[in-house]
Amino acid sequence: MNDCFRILVPIITCWLLNNAEAVNPSPNFSPSAYSHRHEAGGTGNNHLQEEIDLGTTLVAIKYAGGVVVGADTRTSAGGYVSNKFAYKINPIFRPDFEDPTEVDESDEPSRISSSSSSCVLCRSGSAADTQWLAGLAKQRFQMRKLERPGYRPSISEVAHFLRYQMRQGGGESQFQASLICAGYDSVTNGGQIFGVTPGGSLWEEDNFCVSGSGSTILLGYLDDALQTAKQNFASEYTEECAIALVTKLLRLSIARDGSSGGLVRLYVINRNGLEERTVYPFMDTSTSTAPSVEGAGEKTTHTDLEGFAKPVSGC
Known part of the structure; x- marks a missing residue:
């Protein structure tokens, strides 16, 4: 029995030392970096060995009462589409509503908000890194609300927390992530x-923000669409x-960016909370509950030979 212990103890100790980072990650732990180090030299399908990437399009637009954010739903590993209906927008916190003790039937709304702030995180980059950051932020601010009664988190506080996590260690960030933190702030x-x-x-945008692989396609359109926009x-x-x-x-991005695709997922954020909408990108919006979009219902006919000479009959 003693001989077995003498053999097993060094083996178990070596295993724990080699896997200590997975059990108790360091403050600047990066899931994607850990995955790359431990999967190097693996065998099997190539797309299974590649990092899941949120090559994507993220959009956030301010309006009079809040913010509208949107993203596509495609994730990929290299040229392989790993998920066509992924969620790239994660709610961090929602409004806290309390039932009123005495409410007149004519009162609107019929519930009282103790904190009307709402926040979402739009993710692009490594799926592992951004999921880890979103989960960390959600856990942190939920715990603060439980520990400090009456605490009202702000959007700026969430954004600075995420920036701090990405910059831990002082040097180059280990996270492959580009984020948009948006919401309605009751303050x-x-x-x-x-x-x-x-x-x-970290920077704050006055009117809009775009991110992801499809953002370069949209910047010119946004500049033209909002060229008459003033400070108000x-x-x-x-x-x-x-x-x-x-x-x-x-x-537009789904039509041109090879890393963007799937559905259009929207969040409307205002003092009433979060409202999620999902739109098929090329549906006829005139027959749906989704807002009509210019040109969405137009039907065009074209072929790959458009602009070329007509083919010889019989071919």
Whole structure:
């Protein structure tokens, strides 16, 4: 028996040392970096050995009462589409509502909000890294609300927390992530949009923010569509206009960006909370409950030979 212990103890100790990072990750632990180190030299299908990537299109637009955010639903591993209906927008916290003790039947709304702040995180980059960051942020602020009664988190606080996590260690960020943190802030009584770059830079946007592989396709369109916008753009833009613009931007990106695809998933965020909508990108919106988008119902006919000479008969 003693001989067995003498043999097993060094083996177990070596295993624990080699896997200590997986059991108790360091403060700047990166799921994708860990995965790459431990899967190097593996065998099998190539797409199973590649990092799941959220090559994507993220859009956030302010309007008078809040923010509309949207994303496509495609994830890929190299050239392999691993998921056509992924969720790339994660709610971090929602409003806290309390039932009123005495409410007149004519009172609207019929429930009282103790904190009307709502926040979502739009993710692009490594699926492993961004899921880990979203889960960490959600856990942190849920715990703070439980530990500190009356605590009201802000959108800025969430954005700075995410930036701090990405910059831990001082050097280059180990996370492959580009994030948009957006929501309705009860402190400022309006929508807020923050962008966090892969390097850990943080900035606040006045009107809109786009991110992901499809963002370069949309910047020119946005510059043209909003060229007449003034500083009061966000205070005059209506919810319907913001929904229509975000939907159209994602449709354009899905049509041209090879890493964007699937459905259009939207979140309308205001003092009443979060409202999720899902739109098929090329559906005829005139027969659906989704907001109508310019050109969405138009039907065009074309072929790969359009613009070329007609083929010889019989071919």
